[in-house]
Amino acid sequence: MKRIFPQFSRASLATASLATAFVLSTLVSQGFAQAPAAPAAPAATPKSNPTTTPAPRNDQWWQNRHASMNKRVAEGKVDLLFIGDSITQGWEGAGKKVWEQRFAPRNAVNLGIGGDRTQHVLWRLENGNIAGIEPKLAVLMIGTNNSGSDSSEAIAEGVKAIVEKLKTSLPKTKILILAIFPRGATPDTPGRKVNEGANAIIAKLADGERVEFLDIGPKFLEADGTLSKEIMPDLLHLNEKSYGIWADAIEPQLTKVYGPLPEAAKP
Numbered sequence: 001m002k003r004i005f006p007q008f009s010r011a012s013l014a015t016a017s018l019a020t021a022f023v024l025s026t027l028v029s030q031g032f033a034q035a036p037a038a039p040a041a042p043a044a045t046p047k048s049n050p051t052t053t054p055a056p057r058n059d060q061w062w063q064n065r066h067a068s069m070n071k072r073v074a075e076g077k078v079d080l081l082f083i084g085d086s087i088t089q090g091w092e093g094a095g096k097k098v099w100e101q102r103f104a105p106r107n108a109v110n111l112g113i114g115g116d117r118t119q120h121v122l123w124r125l126e127n128g129n130i131a132g133i134e135p136k137l138a139v140l141m142i143g144t145n146n147s148g149s150d151s152s153e154a155i156a157e158g159v160k161a162i163v164e165k166l167k168t169s170l171p172k173t174k175i176l177i178l179a180i181f182p183r184g185a186t187p188d189t190p191g192r193k194v195n196e197g198a199n200a201i202i203a204k205l206a207d208g209e210r211v212e213f214l215d216i217g218p219k220f221l222e223a224d225g226t227l228s229k230e231i232m233p234d235l236l237h238l239n240e241k242s243y244g245i246w247a248d249a250i251e252p253q254l255t256k257v258y259g260p261l262p263e264a265a266k267p
Contacts, residue, residue: 051150051158054123057115065113070128072109079107079258081130081138081173083121083162085145087181087238088112095243102247106258109135117145118158125165134172137257139250141178143198144191144236152197155180159202163211176253177202179215183236187225216249 056063072078080103082088089112091099099108111129113120121142140162143155150158159177166175179202180195187193199215206213220231220242227235231242238246255261 049154049157051118051146051154052122052161053119054126055119056123056127057120062113062115066124066127066129069109069111069124070131073129073131073133076133077107078109078133078135079137080109080254081135082108082110082112083125083129083138084112084141085116085121086112086114087144087236088141089114090238091243094237094239095246097240098243098247102251102254102261105261106254115145116142117150118142118155118162121162122158122165125162125169130166130169134170136172137174137176137254138166138170139176139178140166141180143180143202144183144195147180147183147191147194147198150194152194153201155194155198156201159198160205163205167210173210174257175211176250177205177211177213178250179203179213179217182217182220182227183232185227185235212253214250214253216246219245219249 056066082091082103088110091103091110091112099110111124113124116124140159142162143159146155146158163175163177166173179199182192183189183195184192199217203213203215205211221227229235231239231245233239251261
């Protein structure tokens with residue numbers, strides 16, 4: 001059987017070639033030949049450091065104490081500040097007698113709240129604790145409550161943020177940073193090691209002018225580095241004896257700012 005093939009003229013073949021070229025050109029122009037580039041990945045968000053992020057606490061007793069501090073500060077006559085956690089708040093407890101003798105005559109105000117970390121102190125300073133005052137000296141000791149969850153470096157950054165806040169908000173105030181006190185019975189107590197690492201960094205904040213760093217921790221320790229319960233009954237908080245040690249240790253700095261205590265006020 002004889003097959004019959006269709007016959008195409010040269011003109012029809014040329015027309016078909018032009019049509020094919022047009023289709024290919026259109027597909028290329030629409031990106032058919034190349035897949036679109038994938039969108040760029042979003043930039044990673046820097047991880048925030050909780051020790052430098054101001055944060056309040058939700059406990060009602062904490063809010064009440066914060067409010068009472070603001071009320072006291074608003075009354076004026078504030079020449080000396082103590083800023084910190086429960087160890088500082090303890091000046092109203094075991095250290096009260098020493099406080100009344102040594103610091104009350106210098107118009108001191110206690111800005112210590114038990115359990116506070118650096119971020120809580122930062123929030124308090126930004127929310128009324130130092131509003132409208134010009135104390136001559138601020139004594140800062142904070143960070144031991146951070147030692148269970150934060151690194152030495154992070155704790156030091158939190159202390160630095162507090163110091164910067166004090167320098168900015170209280171431009172006429174000198175700042176005495178105390179090294180975080182020792183804790184735990186022995187030198188290898190984990191929390192103590194973290195605090196010591198932070199102290200080594202915090203010491204560098206001293207500028208020889210407004211900011212001074214003082215480590216009085218060794219005054220609480222035995223020669224072998226152990227901590228006695230006669231000094232800190234729970235190996236963290238102070239008693240009347242150790243508050244006296246604290247007061248004696250910073251008296252030279254206070255004398256430079258306020259002059260010597262009257263004889264009647266000396267222990």
